[in-house]
Amino acid sequence: MEILPLSILLVVVLFGLLATGLWVGFALIAVGLVAMVAAAPAPPGPVFATKVWGALNVWDLTALPMFIWMGEILYRSRLSSDLFRGLAPFTRRLPGGLLHVNVLGCAVFAAVSGSSAATTATVGRMSLPELARRGYDRDISVGSLAGSGTMGFLIPPSIILIVYGAATEQSIARLFLAGVLPGLMLALLFSGWIVIWALMNPTRMPAAEPATTGAEKRAALRLLLPVVGLIVAVIGSIYAGIASPTEAAVIGVLGALLIAWATGGLDRQAAVQALLGAARTSAMICFILMGAAFLTVAMGYTGIPRALAAWVGEQGFSPNWLLVALMGLFILLGCFLDGISMVVLTVSVILPMVLAAGIDPIWFGIFLVLVVEMSQITPPVGFNLFVLQGVTGRNIFDLARCALPFFLLLVAAVLILMAFPAVALWLPSTMMAR
Template identity: 60%
Template sequence: MSDPVVGLILLGVLVVLLTAGLWIALALAGVAAVALVFFSNAPVGLVMATTFWGHSHSWSLAALPLFILMGEILLRSRLSADMFSGLAPWLGRLPGRLLHVNVIGCAIFAAVSGSSAATAATIGKMSIPELKSRGYPESLILGTLAGSATLGLLIPPSIILIVYGVATEQSIARLFVAGILPGLMLVGLFGAYVAARALLNPGLIPAFDQPMSLREKLWAARGLIPVAVLIAGVIGAIYTGIASPTDAAALGVMFSLLLAVLSGSFSRRDFLDALLSATRTSCMIAFILLGAAFLAVAMGFTGLPRNLAAWIGEMGLSPYVLLAVLTLFFIVLGLFLDGISVVVLTTSIIMPMVLAVGIDPIWFGIYLVLVVEMSQITPPVGFNLFVIQGLTGIDILRIARAAFPFFLLLLLSVLLITLFPGIVTYLPDAMSG
């Protein structure tokens, strides 16, 4: 049976399981089992057991529940409300107003967590209730959150850039620096989209509150100081080499707990509620990650990603045509694989053809992350969609529709860095010089 037919069969099985109402993680594991039973000779039970065990104690992912806990603590303290009240006067006159808090908040937290799922969970916990209570449209709340949370994959420290750097033997420091300008570009594109929607439909956004003087704005902004101290502490610990991202996540929990207690709005009951909620959210994400890991391993046994990549390499394409084909290839893979799995499964096959046509491997790493970011907001396997669904209980297709404009913006960003590669390479080259 040909590889495209096998791929369509597995995709069909996944769609059937999801539409039947099966849990996402179980649906992913079910497709993996079907792939192993019918399209490989690997023992299903052994592969599943070793995959679940091997991925259940990943040190790099240990930061995830810690960052989620940090967000839960901030949510239950006065700090999250202070952040909105501090930003609101400054953003109130911008088209789109407080929706920009979603974009800016995700960008800031991405610089702390390095994880798209953690960014979506943490910022979502803070922003969704606030924006809903203020009357902002649901589609833009969900869309800006799902799209902006993808910045967690790009803005350093990025877990997926570390994986790519190790897999391709590229400098992780250069990759981190290369992600800065594209990350800022995405923040600008997302903010411009929100502003354009607001300008085209003025009735979409709630009216601005009473104008404030500069002194009143500065006084309101004092609520941003604790959050700024928290972010500076976590980021500073990572970039000075004092702590790894996981250690910095633990520091973030300590700082957020200390600031919450000092704010006078955080009780012992709040702390217990934060622990329980963080546990539930972390378990939800971890369960999905285990199912996705099992599916990724199963796909490796079937040889589908490897054969499709090799097939592309045999075409002898020019750099631009190769990138166009690879973009489509990664989008299709992203429909049913997580980003790290896509990188791990394909880089060893794709990198030789990328280097053969003269594409800079540092540039290609950022390109790959941007394309993989799309998979975070495309069903049926879009982790940001799952996280937001877990937070809100809203149907995943509604969330996907709200996030679709941001998928197109990510596609535009890929086009921009292809036409203007200096967006990616300028800072790494300057650092080397």
């Protein structure tokens, strides 16, 4: 079959299966099977078995369930209340006041979770009721949380960076280092917008709260010490060369269990639920990786990636225009697919084009995660919006409207990263050169 008709057939089959509600992993396997039958001389069964075993038998992936489990434990602990009470004294006098707790709380929890949805849910279940009680505008409260929750995908340890690294055979440690400065940049952009919004809308802000005393700040710091210690133990052990990402994930689980036990926030039932939640999420991701691995080899037989890369090369696109086109593609896909599915579905087709354009694969991983973060707040399939819908009961499109300024800030972050690649590459090139 010719490449163009085959490409159209595969796209129709994929979105047709997804529209029926079939699990993404099984949809990818089905599309791979169609591609193999239509274009490959090899038998699909042995190819499927060999490729799936090779894709899942990767040592770096063992960190994945451990980091997911760590986030599940902390989600069910008292960390969210401790985060709010620990950060509030340092933000209440800033323009925007306690709205900054959404940004800082999400940044901190992202550094011990790796999940966007878990970050949004953990911070939101404490901050939103408290902000509403104190008279903060509901739209900016929800919007700032929706946008800030996306940092769970970027700030290490990031689950999606582990998936990208395993799929592209890139160093997980380098990807984690590359995500640090862009994550901090994103937090600054979000907080900066909150400051601007508060100064432009003083009537929608509550009355200024009293200044924080030294005793209150010291008490707040004590509440933050456990989570800061966990961040240092997990991320610091990787950067110092003491532990691999997998070993650091084990340290994180032990630290999370210790924090939950010390604060009395995790009983036996919650511990079982955390373990089951981690198992379900890990199994879901593994099914997606299985389907993507099979689809990748099937697409190789069809010749579609090579033809697409050759076509892009013939058009003479500059690297920046290629990235702009990819950003538009991912924004469109984000309306229908979750972030991990987007990465594993597209990376095998896109990476040859990216490498041919001379783009660093580590930098592209951060670019990809930033663009995928947009999908978390784009309806109708925006996971952060689903989480907030469960917390607030508001319509998902209304929540998307509240999150729109933060979506535009994510676009700005991508453009900054394109203009200044060193934002992502400086730290790994400096730290890993030692």
